[in-house]
Amino acid sequence: MAHGRNAKGGRSTPPDKICETCGRPFSWRKKWERDWDQVRYCSAACRAGRDNPDFKPR
Numbered sequence: 001m002a003h004g005r006n007a008k009g010g011r012s013t014p015p016d017k018i019c020e021t022c023g024r025p026f027s028w029r030k031k032w033e034r035d036w037d038q039v040r041y042c043s044a045a046c047r048a049g050r051d052n053p054d055f056k057p058r
């Protein structure tokens, strides 16, 4: 899992998070570099899904 991604002296990527909608872990992406602190869903579908009570992942 934690497979030596942090090169010494370089920038390491933040740890994985768990999606609040589907409960699966997802990894940091470049597009989230500015607001990773606020990212709580693995995808747009999951972000939309949290507002939809009928949404059922898997």
Ligand SMILES: [Zn+2]
Pocket: 019, 020, 021, 022, 023, 024, 041, 042, 043, 046
């Ligand atoms: Zn998700």
